[in-house]
Each structure stands twice: as C-alpha cells, then as structure tokens.
Amino acid sequence: IEVAKRLVNMRRDLGKSKRALLELKQAVNFNKSSISFDSIQISMPILNDTNIKNNKVQQQQQLLNKYERQIRYKKLDLLAIHILEAEQTYYRFQNLFDYELSKMWQNHRNLVKDQGMTTTLINLLEQRLNNITNRWRGIDNYRIDYILRNSYDELNYINMNEIEQTMEMIEASSSIIIDTTHQFSDKQLQLLSRGPSYVPPCLMYILFSNESMDDIIKKQFAPLKHQLMNLFEKYSINLPLRMEIHDQTYREFKNLFSKPIPSNLYQRALYEKNLIQSIQYSLKKHNLILRRTANNMNTFYVGNVTDFETKADRYLTRSDDYEILININDETNEKPLDGALKEMIESMNSLLEKLKTHKAIKDDLYQQLVADPKKVKIPYLYFLPNISNENDISLVPIITSRSSATWKIGKYLNQLLQPFTDKILHSTTFADEIDFIRKLNHYANTERRLRPTTLFCTIKITNFYTLDEHNNMLDIIGYFLQNNLLTNKLESLTIQTIRNLLYVFLYNNIFYYKDNIYKCTKGSPNIMALTETLSNLYLFVWQKKVLKEIDQNIEFLGRSNIFTWDKSSAIELEKFIENIREKHWNVRFQKFISTNVQFLNASIENRQGQLYSQVHCDSNMSRYTLPYLLGHSKSAHSDWLRTALIRAVCYCTSVDDF
Known part of the structure; x- marks a missing residue:
C-alpha cells in the first residue's frame, strides 16, 4: 500500500x-x-x-x-x-x-x-x-x-x-523593428511578431470564398502540376504514365482539399484575415512601409514610407554603380521603352549569332542562350532595411533577375565557371562554418602556431557585388583563366568565347525603379549566382597580395576574409591593410583587428596563446529569432535547428557556453 x-x-x-x-x-x-x-x-x-x-x-x-x-x-x-x-x-x-x-x-x-x-x-x-x-x-x-x-x-x-x-x-516578440511613432495594437503586433515567414493557416478558404471550390483547387494545384512536369521531363516518363500519375495526384489532391476545415480553424482564418486587413489599413493611413530585414532573419521592419524612399533615392543618387538609361515619363526620349528593350535584346542575340557563325558555340548552346523578347521581363529594384549594431538603418539594394534578358546566359556561365573557380580557390576558402572552425583548431591546437602575440584580422568586403567596371572585370577574369587553365579552353569554350559571353552578360543588365530604367555600370544583380562567382574570381588577384605577405610568416588565412598576424604590432598591421586599400582602391572593405573577433557566426579569442571560441550572438538581434525561409518552413526550420546544434557543438570551447 x-x-x-x-x-x-x-x-x-x-x-x-x-x-x-x-x-x-x-x-x-x-x-x-x-x-x-x-x-x-x-x-x-x-x-x-x-x-x-x-x-x-x-x-x-x-x-x-x-x-x-x-x-x-x-x-x-x-x-x-x-x-x-x-x-x-x-x-x-x-x-x-x-x-x-x-x-x-x-x-x-x-x-x-x-x-x-x-x-x-x-x-x-x-x-x-x-x-x-x-x-x-x-x-x-x-x-x-x-x-x-x-x-x-x-x-x-x-x-x-x-x-x-x-x-x-x-x-510582441523581437521579430519586429519599429522605426515609427505610430502605435500598433497588441493584437496587430502579435501577428507581425510571427515574422514574414508566417503563413496564416487556411486563409485561402476565406480569401477565395466567392470562387467555386473547383476554381480554388485548380489554382492551388498549379504549382504542384508544374513540379510534376519538371519531374516527368527529368526522368523521361512516357506520356501514358504521365497522364496516369497526373490524374491520380489531382484526384487525391481534390479529395483532400475539398474536405471542409474544422470550425475553430475557420474562425482563426477569419480572425487573422480581419487582423491583416486592419494592419494594411494602418500602413496605408499612416504612410508606413512593412519590409523584411536584409539579414535574412524572420524579422519585420516598420518605418515611414517617405523616409524610406528618401534614403533609397539618396542611395541611387550617390552611387556610381548604376546609371540612368531612360526616364519612362520623358516624352523627349528618342526611343520608347519597348523599342529600346527590343533593340537591346536584338543586339544580344546578334552577338550570340556571330559566335555561332564562327563556330565559337554550337547550335544547341545558341538555342539555349538566345533571349525570347516575348518572355523577357525587365528586372526591378527594391530595398531591404539593414539595422547596424549602433541601431542605424541603412538600405540594401536587391535586383530581381529571373526572366531577365541575361538570366539564361548568367545561369550557363555560372554552371561553367563555378566548379573550376571553387577548385582553384579551395585551399584558401572555407566551405562552411564547420570547415572554418576545424581548420582554425588545427592551426591553433594541432600545429600549435597560435602564440600569445597573435592577432586576428577580419575583413568584410562592402561592395562585393559591385567591385569594378565591366572592362576591368573582364580583364581580371581573362587573366585568371589564362593562369589556371592548362589549355586555352574550359570544357568546350575558349577563353575568348567566355569573355565574349561575359561581355553580353555584364553590359546588358538593366532594371527599373520608379520612373527610370537603369543599367549596372559595375558588377551585376546580387541575387544571380554568377555575380558571386565573378566577384570571387576578381578578388583572387586582391587576395594574392595578402597571401604573399602572410606566407612569409606561415599564418592562417581563409575566405571570406580572416587571417592571423604575428609579424609585428597592430599598428604595423593597420599600415599593411591600408597599403592594400590604396593599391586596390576599388575594393571597399571594413577591417577589425583584435585578439577577439567575430567571424562566420563565431566569436573567437586568443587567450594568451589558447584558442577560445563560442557561438556569436548579435546584441542587436534576439537570440530566439528564426531565419527567413520560403517553401516548407517546418522542414526548413528543422534543418536550420539541426545545423545550429552542430554549429554550437563545433564552436563552443566551454560546455557552459554550449
């Protein structure tokens, strides 16, 4: 008992x-x-x-x-x-x-x-x-x-x-950066605090209540249908089997989607719809803008539209990375917008035609790269707010590029250049965070080269996507290929052909913002993978200067840029960095020199010759904020959490820090 x-x-x-x-x-x-x-x-x-x-x-x-x-x-x-x-x-x-x-x-x-x-x-x-x-x-x-x-x-x-x-x-949680005097209600803040990744459940049943269920199902099935078609093409599925899979999938989708939702979910969807509408009304009434932040975290920024646009206009006015081509509302333009765009596409296709005629590219590649005027869309520019540790708000330009005139050429060139570039830069590039901390631990604890006098120096390139004018970029890339290829070809293309294709790509990146059409005078759109590859190639020459000095002292170096210095004092290192800045003035960067620095989400410290590391927590950002994710957020957040745990295991010297 x-x-x-x-x-x-x-x-x-x-x-x-x-x-x-x-x-x-x-x-x-x-x-x-x-x-x-x-x-x-x-x-x-x-x-x-x-x-x-x-x-x-x-x-x-x-x-x-x-x-x-x-x-x-x-x-x-x-x-x-x-x-x-x-x-x-x-x-x-x-x-x-x-x-x-x-x-x-x-x-x-x-x-x-x-x-x-x-x-x-x-x-x-x-x-x-x-x-x-x-x-x-x-x-x-x-x-x-x-x-x-x-x-x-x-x-x-x-x-x-x-x-x-x-x-x-x-x-409301710290997933909101408020830069306005307007006060939102607690309920509005609670919804906004869920961040831009949040998708209200079952909202479509409320939004499309005036449409028939068949129409709703067809709209919702369209993305899945597109994915199925891509899979059919990828695996060469025959037509009868395609039809069978498609029909069975659609029937199952319709069966599941046609079931009525529970009343509590319906009430929640109705409530959140009204709440969203009240937020939209407040934004419009008080002249406010709602944007996600540029750090790719699940955080909203709320600010005044006029102030935001003033900062954006000031950015474009002061920047020498872009140039106005056409004012859309200017009636004195020699050519209308449609005519100018058509002429640009014809010029691009003409250059591709010449390459095909001279046997520089094959016909199938020409068909792959040629631009279709009916499918080309002019990219547009928008800005995302970036909040510094000092609580200052700056703007980060984002240029959409999918379906642009240069999209297909950029995609092909990146598939060609990136594997070769990664191979050449592998020895001085960190593949990821885990690779970085593993190599740093090997340098400090296995080779025992970290001394009490060793300094860490991190360098952040601030104009990574707009490093130089196009002609200089082409020369540097040509120099890189000539010095690292055994022959004059990379796969089936000669170096000169690659330069010609890059010329077509770089000189035809345009976008619109408000009433103007701009062209990129430096770099290329920052969401295109080729832009990052080209910037890495360009920085190869810049990095060689650093490598030359570092190799004399057998020190630790890796990209993105961090290295150790034990040649002399911090003052001498400052002079060394400034000398690089003067010789390569177009590469703008921020440097930080200390025995304690932050790099790749890690805080690393030299404690009298002993390496100490932990996960870096930005004081300006909540430690409980999730990243901004698209698609299947539950699966993506699960992968992110797993990565965060692995990072913590690898980074934390102390169990208490973990």
Whole structure:
C-alpha cells in the first residue's frame, strides 16, 4: 500500500511538472507568461534638452523602441531560464517515478517478502495512474486551448494549489523593428511578431470564398502540376504514365482539399484575415512601409514610407554603380521603352549569332542562350532595411533577375565557371562554418602556431557585388583563366568565347525603379549566382597580395576574409591593410583587428596563446529569432535547428557556453 501511495504521489508530481513545462513553452507562442518580470531592470534612455527643443519626435521614438526591444530581450532570456529549470524539474520527477516503478516490478517478480502485490492491487494502481495522467492531460488541453489561444487580455486564474496568479501579456516578440511613432495594437503586433515567414493557416478558404471550390483547387494545384512536369521531363516518363500519375495526384489532391476545415480553424482564418486587413489599413493611413530585414532573419521592419524612399533615392543618387538609361515619363526620349528593350535584346542575340557563325558555340548552346523578347521581363529594384549594431538603418539594394534578358546566359556561365573557380580557390576558402572552425583548431591546437602575440584580422568586403567596371572585370577574369587553365579552353569554350559571353552578360543588365530604367555600370544583380562567382574570381588577384605577405610568416588565412598576424604590432598591421586599400582602391572593405573577433557566426579569442571560441550572438538581434525561409518552413526550420546544434557543438570551447 505504501509503495502504491508513493507511486501515485510521484505520478501526480510528474504530471504537474509536465503541465508547468508545457505552459511555459506555449507562453512563447501566445505572448503570455505566468512568471514575474519584476526583476528586470533597464534604465530608460534620457533625452537631452537639445533634442526636445528641436522636437525630434522620431529620434525620441527610436530610443523608446530600442528600450522596449531590450526589455523584450530580457523577458525572453528570463523565460528561457524558467523553461530550463522546469525541464530539469520534469526530468527529475520522471527519473524518480521510473526508478520507483522499476523497483516495484522487480520486487514483485522476485517475490520479495512484504513487497509483492496482488493482481487486484496492481490493476487498481494502474487504473489510478492512468486516471491521474488523463486528468492532467485534460487540464493541459483546457488551459492551452481555451485560455491561451482564445484570450488576448490579461487574465487571472486559480492554479492546482489554489494560489492566485496572474498570466500577463508579454510584449510582441523581437521579430519586429519599429522605426515609427505610430502605435500598433497588441493584437496587430502579435501577428507581425510571427515574422514574414508566417503563413496564416487556411486563409485561402476565406480569401477565395466567392470562387467555386473547383476554381480554388485548380489554382492551388498549379504549382504542384508544374513540379510534376519538371519531374516527368527529368526522368523521361512516357506520356501514358504521365497522364496516369497526373490524374491520380489531382484526384487525391481534390479529395483532400475539398474536405471542409474544422470550425475553430475557420474562425482563426477569419480572425487573422480581419487582423491583416486592419494592419494594411494602418500602413496605408499612416504612410508606413512593412519590409523584411536584409539579414535574412524572420524579422519585420516598420518605418515611414517617405523616409524610406528618401534614403533609397539618396542611395541611387550617390552611387556610381548604376546609371540612368531612360526616364519612362520623358516624352523627349528618342526611343520608347519597348523599342529600346527590343533593340537591346536584338543586339544580344546578334552577338550570340556571330559566335555561332564562327563556330565559337554550337547550335544547341545558341538555342539555349538566345533571349525570347516575348518572355523577357525587365528586372526591378527594391530595398531591404539593414539595422547596424549602433541601431542605424541603412538600405540594401536587391535586383530581381529571373526572366531577365541575361538570366539564361548568367545561369550557363555560372554552371561553367563555378566548379573550376571553387577548385582553384579551395585551399584558401572555407566551405562552411564547420570547415572554418576545424581548420582554425588545427592551426591553433594541432600545429600549435597560435602564440600569445597573435592577432586576428577580419575583413568584410562592402561592395562585393559591385567591385569594378565591366572592362576591368573582364580583364581580371581573362587573366585568371589564362593562369589556371592548362589549355586555352574550359570544357568546350575558349577563353575568348567566355569573355565574349561575359561581355553580353555584364553590359546588358538593366532594371527599373520608379520612373527610370537603369543599367549596372559595375558588377551585376546580387541575387544571380554568377555575380558571386565573378566577384570571387576578381578578388583572387586582391587576395594574392595578402597571401604573399602572410606566407612569409606561415599564418592562417581563409575566405571570406580572416587571417592571423604575428609579424609585428597592430599598428604595423593597420599600415599593411591600408597599403592594400590604396593599391586596390576599388575594393571597399571594413577591417577589425583584435585578439577577439567575430567571424562566420563565431566569436573567437586568443587567450594568451589558447584558442577560445563560442557561438556569436548579435546584441542587436534576439537570440530566439528564426531565419527567413520560403517553401516548407517546418522542414526548413528543422534543418536550420539541426545545423545550429552542430554549429554550437563545433564552436563552443566551454560546455557552459554550449
């Protein structure tokens, strides 16, 4: 009887600890928590009289937003500590219960005197334990489904010990950067805090309620149909089998999609649709812009449209990377836009025709590269906000390029050049984060070349995609190929043919922004894979200068750019870097020299000749923010989490840091 009582009490404690853990974790999703945040203390930023007199309301609001963001960070940190403690409590009760239950069964099987149990008692005990489990499960479902999910206000409740507690609202998560004086409602902020990756479930049932189910199904099936067609082509599936697979897939898709959604999901979809519309109304009414941030994290930025566009216009005016070709609204243009675009495409195709005529490229490659005027779309430029550690907001230009006139040529050239480039630069390039830390550990701990006087230097290229004018870029790439190819050919193309194709690619990248058509005078669109390959090739010559100096001291170097220096003091290293800057003035970069630097999400430190490393956490960004992902976000986030865990294992010198 005493054993049974202990097991019942332990199961009750186990269920209670599990409920506390689940509720803390669910609080993160629903912006609520029952823990107290009174211990958090952050001083409010003080505004000087000058700012107040000048009535810089926006600057004051930025300071306030930064303060509120720091409060949110601290709350999440405190919540994480409570979750960790709750997990430890849960596992402790689980181990105690498992041990007591195992001991009971062992005594029962061994017929230990006064320790065995009758069959009736065992059945009663199992029933009692199951009742306790079911009771806690019911409590969990009630609290999570009916209190957390359906409430947006602060609420009071009585816990199992009848001690009154308050479940208070947590401010919207740090997945929002607010750069405006406009105040959104708590409900709006809660939705925005889910970030740009969030897709409201079942929203299409509300948005397309005026359309027939057949029309909705056809629209939703279209992307899957496109994927099926690509697979059919890839694996040369015969026509009858294609039709069979397509029809069966469509029937199954229609069957699943035609089922009505549960009422709770319908209500949620309707609620979130209205909430989205209210956000859109607020953005339009208060002249605000909503964009994801440029760091590819699941974070929204909200700012004033006028201020944002002023920064964008200033960027284009001051930049020498782009040049205006045509003002769309200028009636004095010699050629209309359509005529100018048609002429550019004809010129490109004419150059390709000449290459085919002179046997420089084969007919099948010509057909692959030639541009179809009916399918070409003019790329457009947009900007994403980038928030610095100093809380300054700059803009990053993004040029769409898919379906552009140069898209097919760029895709082919990258497939040709990238494998060869990677092979040449392999010895001084880090494949990924794990490759970097493995090589750094080998340098420091296996070869024991890290000395107390060794400095780390990181170099960040700030104009990576726009390094130089096109003619210089062509010369550098030609020089690279000549010095690294055994013959005058790369696969079936000569170096001169590659240069000719690159000429067509580089000199015909255009885009539009507002009322103007621009052309790229340096580099190429930053979302095209070829742009990165060409920049890596160009930096090869720049890197050789660094390698020459580093090799004299047998030091550690790798791209993207980090190296160690033990030749002399930091002052001498500064002079060395500035000398490189003067000789290669077109390569703009930021340098950081210290015994403690950040590189590839790692914080590395030289502690008197001993390497210490850990995962770097950006102080300007919440540690709990997920990356911005498209497609199957659940699968992608799972892969990201796995990568993050592997990174932490490899990076962290200390178990506590891990």
